[in-house]
Amino acid sequence: MAASLLSLGLTERQLPAESAAARESLATARNLVQCSLDQLKTVIYDLRPTMLDDIGLVAALRWYVKARVEASGVQVETQFDQTPGWPRPLPAVEIALYRVAQEALANAVKHAEARRVELGLVLRPGYAALTVFDDGKGFDAEEVRGRGLGLLSMRERVAQLGGQLNVVTEPGLGTRVYAVIPLEPRAGVEGASS
Ligand SMILES: Nc1ncnc2c1ncn2[C@@H]1O[C@H](COP(=O)(O)OP(=O)(O)OP(=O)(O)O)[C@@H](O)[C@H]1O
Ligand SMILES: [Mg+2]
Structure with missing residues (x-):
């Protein structure tokens, strides 16, 4: 086009x-x-869940990083740690992880004035952990209450799946977003019932 x-x-x-x-x-x-x-x-940009399903979480995250974060001049270091051969998390979990990463990265680009972002994803039997760290200006959680929907929706998505979201930040000290979601035992995963 x-x-x-x-x-x-x-x-x-x-x-x-x-x-x-x-x-x-x-x-x-x-x-x-x-x-x-x-x-x-x-x-x-919205990357419908069906597309996420086709290319997989890690490929979708790589695409987002390249097209939306690096393209805006922010340097990104990614670390994806997924045990090979294990089945993918349920679609609802993949969608939540993707959306949380998308929102945290969008915030880093939009608000943080960050130079560098670290994106991490660890998938282990029993849990998935997503981290987004930026070296930007940070913020005061009390001060920004009610300003937007991003932080709220990340928290809700993760909580709906029984997980927890933590945002650690302070003005001048960057922002760290941690999301942990429990994974149901599935066929093929160690410890899963037959
Ligand atoms: N990584 C970050 N660095 C600096 N400030 C941040 C960061 N993430 C969020 N903020 C601050 O917190 C506020 C609330 O973030 P939130 O994502 O909830 O809303 P938003 O990004 O303003 O709007 P929306 O996400 O609804 O488009 C932001 O407006 C910004 O001031
Ligand atoms: Mg936001």
Whole structure:
């Protein structure tokens, strides 16, 4: 789509000055492509759960980091620790972990003025732990109460699955988000009932 936009722009420049009608239809075409591109970006950004299901949690997180965090100039270090061969967490858990990471990373980009972010995910029999640390300006939890929905929704998502979310921060000292969600024993996992 971006290439089509460029190509339409090029064509427009090659038109003789008197081709007003052609210019107009090219401008309409460009608007249409631009709108579709914007909508597509929104859809990808939201990454519907079905897509998360297709590519998996780690791949989805890598995509988000590259497209949304590194692209905005923040350096990210990722550490994904998943025992090979073990089954994936239930979709509800993967969705919650993805959404929490997305919101914590979005906050680091939007508010923290961070230079560096660390994203960690550990999946073990019995629990999943997600961490998002930034080296930004931190904040006073009391002061920001009621300012947005992000922190609240992260907490609710994790609590709904029986887990816990902790946000450790102080002005000037960066922000650390810890989410831990218990994992149900599943077939193939050590200790699971047959
Ligand atoms: N990593 C962070 N670094 C610095 N400040 C933060 C960070 N995360 C959150 N904050 C502060 O806490 C406030 C509340 O965050 P929250 O995610 O709940 O809402 P929001 O990001 O403002 O809006 P929303 O998430 O609903 O789009 C922010 O407005 C910001 O002032
Ligand atoms: Mg937010």
